[in-house]
Amino acid sequence: MARTDDRFRSAYNTLLDICGNMEVGEQLPAETVLANRMEVSRTIVRGALQKLDSENLVEWEGRRKTLIRKPEPSHRLTLADNPPSTEELEQQFLDWILRFDIPAGTSLNVAQLSRQFGVPAHSLQEFLSGLSRFGLVERRPKGGWILSGFTAGFAIELSEFRLVLEMNAVRHLLALPDDHEIWSKLRDLKQEHEELKTDLASRYHDFSMLDGKFHATVNGIVKNRFVVEAQKLISLIFHYHYMWDKRDELERNAAAIEEHLDWINAMLDRDVERSEAAALKHLRRSKETLLNSLKGHQLV
Amino acid sequence: MARTDDRFRSAYNTLLDICGNMEVGEQLPAETVLANRMEVSRTIVRGALQKLDSENLVEWEGRRKTLIRKPEPSHRLTLADNPPSTEELEQQFLDWILRFDIPAGTSLNVAQLSRQFGVPAHSLQEFLSGLSRFGLVERRPKGGWILSGFTAGFAIELSEFRLVLEMNAVRHLLALPDDHEIWSKLRDLKQEHEELKTDLASRYHDFSMLDGKFHATVNGIVKNRFVVEAQKLISLIFHYHYMWDKRDELERNAAAIEEHLDWINAMLDRDVERSEAAALKHLRRSKETLLNSLKGHQLV
DNA sequence: ATTTTTGAATTTAATTATTAAATACAATAT
DNA sequence: ATATTGTATTTAATAATTAAATTCAAAAAT
Numbered sequence: 001m002a003r004t005d006d007r008f009r010s011a012y013n014t015l016l017d018i019c020g021n022m023e024v025g026e027q028l029p030a031e032t033v034l035a036n037r038m039e040v041s042r043t044i045v046r047g048a049l050q051k052l053d054s055e056n057l058v059e060w061e062g063r064r065k066t067l068i069r070k071p072e073p074s075h076r077l078t079l080a081d082n083p084p085s086t087e088e089l090e091q092q093f094l095d096w097i098l099r100f101d102i103p104a105g106t107s108l109n110v111a112q113l114s115r116q117f118g119v120p121a122h123s124l125q126e127f128l129s130g131l132s133r134f135g136l137v138e139r140r141p142k143g144g145w146i147l148s149g150f151t152a153g154f155a156i157e158l159s160e161f162r163l164v165l166e167m168n169a170v171r172h173l174l175a176l177p178d179d180h181e182i183w184s185k186l187r188d189l190k191q192e193h194e195e196l197k198t199d200l201a202s203r204y205h206d207f208s209m210l211d212g213k214f215h216a217t218v219n220g221i222v223k224n225r226f227v228v229e230a231q232k233l234i235s236l237i238f239h240y241h242y243m244w245d246k247r248d249e250l251e252r253n254a255a256a257i258e259e260h261l262d263w264i265n266a267m268l269d270r271d272v273e274r275s276e277a278a279a280l281k282h283l284r285r286s287k288e289t290l291l292n293s294l295k296g297h298q299l300v
Numbered sequence: 301m302a303r304t305d306d307r308f309r310s311a312y313n314t315l316l317d318i319c320g321n322m323e324v325g326e327q328l329p330a331e332t333v334l335a336n337r338m339e340v341s342r343t344i345v346r347g348a349l350q351k352l353d354s355e356n357l358v359e360w361e362g363r364r365k366t367l368i369r370k371p372e373p374s375h376r377l378t379l380a381d382n383p384p385s386t387e388e389l390e391q392q393f394l395d396w397i398l399r400f401d402i403p404a405g406t407s408l409n410v411a412q413l414s415r416q417f418g419v420p421a422h423s424l425q426e427f428l429s430g431l432s433r434f435g436l437v438e439r440r441p442k443g444g445w446i447l448s449g450f451t452a453g454f455a456i457e458l459s460e461f462r463l464v465l466e467m468n469a470v471r472h473l474l475a476l477p478d479d480h481e482i483w484s485k486l487r488d489l490k491q492e493h494e495e496l497k498t499d500l501a502s503r504y505h506d507f508s509m510l511d512g513k514f515h516a517t518v519n520g521i522v523k524n525r526f527v528v529e530a531q532k533l534i535s536l537i538f539h540y541h542y543m544w545d546k547r548d549e550l551e552r553n554a555a556a557i558e559e560h561l562d563w564i565n566a567m568l569d570r571d572v573e574r575s576e577a578a579a580l581k582h583l584r585r586s587k588e589t590l591l592n593s594l595k596g597h598q599l600v
Numbered sequence: 601a602t603t604t605t606t607g608a609a610t611t612t613a614a615t616t617a618t619t620a621a622a623t624a625c626a627a628t629a630t
Numbered sequence: 631a632t633a634t635t636g637t638a639t640t641t642a643a644t645a646a647t648t649a650a651a652t653t654c655a656a657a658a659a660t
Contacts, residue, residue: 003614003649030605041651042606063605063658111641120615121642122422129426130433135525144622144642154525161526168464225435225454226461230526303620303643330634341622342635363629363634411612420644421613444613444651 009077011040012048016071019057028058028065089127092117094240097150104154108137108145134233155294159287162234163280165227166219170279173221174272182221183268189214190264197257200250207253208242214260238290245293252289259285309377311340312348316371319357328358328365389427392417394540397450404454408437408445434533455594459587462534463580465527466519470579473521474572482521483568489514490564497557500550507553508542514560538590545593552589559585 015038019028028034031049035042049065052058055075059066096102096116108128114121128145131137138148176182192210196203212235219231263278315338319328328334331349335342349365352358355375359366396402396416408428414421428445431437438448476482492510496503512535519531563578 003616003647005649007650032605043650043652046607047650062607109641122425122615125422125642126426126429130429133430133433133529135529157524157526161524164464164468164527224457224460226457226530227464229433229435230530303618303645305620307621332634343621343623346636347621362636409612422644425613 006079007040008044008047009079011038011044012051013076013079014038015045015048015052016057016075019052019067019071022067024067024069026067028067030063089117089119089123090236093127093131094236097147102147102150104148104151106147108147110145150294152291152294155290156287158234158237159283159290161230162238163283163287165222165230165234166215166283167276167279168227169219169222170267170275171272173218173267174270174275176221182217185217186264186268189217190261190268193257193261193264197254197261200254200257204250204253207256208239211242211256211260212239214264238286241290241293245289247293255285256282306379307340308344308347309379311338311344312351313376313379314338315345315348315352316357316375319352319367319371322367324367324369326367328367330363389417389419389423390536393427393431394536397447402447402450404448404451406447408447410445450594452591452594455590456587458534458537459583459590461530462538463583463587465522465530465534466515466583467576467579468527469519469522470567470575471572473518473567474570474575476521482517485517486564486568489517490561490568493557493561493564497554497561500554500557504550504553507556508539511542511556511560512539514564538586541590541593545589547593555585556582 015034018034018037022028028049029037031042031045034045038045049058049060053060057068057071057075059068110121110124110128114124117124128137129139132139132145135148135154136150137145139145173182189210193214196206196210200207215235215238219227222228259278259282263275263282266274266278315334318334318337322328328349329337331342331345334345338345349358349360353360357368357371357375359368393413410421410424410428414424417424419427428437429439432439432445435448435454436450437445439445473482489510493514496506496510500507515535515538519527522528559578559582563575563582566574566578
């Protein structure tokens with residue numbers, strides 16, 4: 001089979017449901033009506049009707065589609081569970097790179113990875129092609145792909161890019177009016193940081209999540225598809241890095257919480273200079289942490 | 301044929317060249333040596349040797365590969381001209397969108413476009429997948445692609461992203477030491493702008509090129525793969541826009557030259573505040589121009 | 601007569617199958 | 631002992647195939 005008939009199978013099942021809600025002897029609506037309701041092409045509707053006819057559930061002739069008997073559970077077709085989405089693939093891929101310390105320069109085997117991740121090879125192909133825009137992977141002249149990213153250079157440039165975008169977000173944020181929802185959000189975040197700080201010893205693992213939430217809130221101010229897209233990659237990599245680098249986690253997180261609090265307080269005070277300085281300090285240290293982690297993992 | 305044998309054909313031709321530089325009766329080097337020299341696998345080398353043998357140019361038996369006679373031009377294999385690169389595809393695609401005023405929401409036909417652009421369908425697929433990262437195209441749930449970009453929203457967000465990146469470049473530029481090559485480059489650019497200004501009436505078409513050069517010079521200061529990648533898209537779109545929007549071209553370019561000159565002079569004076577103001581002014585007007593052009597083309 | 605619906609054909613796109621090319625490994629010659 | 635070749639296996643690019651969408655004309659219903 002060249003292409004899966006998942007679409008047909010799920011449409012057939014919904015059609016069974018529609019029949020289930022009708023009385024025997026009733027007429028099914030027109031093909032176009034069914035197609036619209038099921039969000040599927042008429043080709044599929046006709047295919048499903050044909051099957052209903054041959055299963056003696058419906059008598060189909062021209063525009064007469066009479067329900068002969070009610071469908072039973074046994075009539076349903078089984079569906080193959082759909083392959084993971086691009087986001088899931090992205091996560092799996094980064095997870096794999098970090099979990100096994102895949103070094104830069106490793107050549108990627110599309111066939112093997114597609115088996116490993118449970119996706120069709122061409123999906124992975126497209127995914128890699130997308131990543132190549134960010135320089136994380138590269139196409140080799142002879143064909144195939146190599147993992148070129150996750151070097152120190154990559155981390156430095158990613159961090160600097162992050163710095164540019166986030167400083168811009170800070171400037172935008174401080175220009176917002178007093179009645180904007182951001183201020184209450186920031187106050188909530190301040191509270192959460194302080195709570196985590198008091199029992200950090202037992203809950204220090206929770207910082208990764210809070211860190212993500214804080215940066216997302218600040219960056220969320222900038223409504224720009226390019227910025228949003230870039231931040232997706234940035235947060236993905238920084239988040240995964242947090243997940244995998246367990247050295248000095250308590251100390252690192254304690255320091256980061258202080259930096260966040262300084263930054264939040266400065267913003268709540270509407271102090272531009274102090275906010276920028278605090279942001280700069282945190283982002284620069286964050287970069288150093290990422291770099292050190294890469295060194296520790298021999299990914300340099 | 302599943303896969304083209306372009307690689308084999310070009311390798312065979314290079315092998316003919318190698319034979320041409322040898323004397324009749326001489327021995328060809330080992331397969332591995334040839335493979336390395338031709339940057340190709342041994343499989344191809346062996347295939348080519350087999351063909352040379354069956355053409356009675358070389359007598360091949362085991363590790364004896366004796367040149368029997370010199371190859372002639374007629375022995376060469378014809379090469380299919382290789383498909384356009386990703387960059388060329390990118391240009392063609394944008395060209396097509398702007399030339400025919402393709403409106404946002406148009407569904408893109410991969411099969412037809414791949415014929416039109418002379419690339420394999422899966423190359424185009426990958427290309428679109430890459431563009432989808434920038435939100436210029438989107439994948440439809442039913443399959444296929446739609447052109448979602450080139451709306452006013454896209455132009456606004458692209459311009460604002462450009463502003464963030466370019467202002468950052470300006471700040472970096474002004475921090476460079478006096479002996480950096482950027483200063484002489486800027487002086488050259490100033491000269492070029494002034495020359496173009498004096499006979500603008502006859503040469504105003506040349507501004508598009510100079511504009512590209514100027515922005516590339518400023519942005520070139522930031523050595524960051526993410527910034528570089530983003531700027532590729534930005535300059536592509538702004539450049540194409542210049543090419544296609546011919547309304548008030550002379551006036552627009554005259555104004556832009558003045559803005560550039562103010563900006564260049566401020567930078568040459570190492571005046572941070574004046575440089576940022578000049579940059580901001582130019583970039584904001586540039587955004588308005590792009591927006592107006594889109595309105596004129598009914599792409600909103 | 602006009603609109604709606606269907607039948608059939610065409611076009612498009614997702615996936616498999618096939619082939620070219622690369623790689624790995626054992627066998628042989630130097 | 632080393633270099634080179636012969637053969638088998640693996641991988642990736644492309645063609646072929648099939649599911650599904652779309653189009654258009656004919657038929658039925660209003």
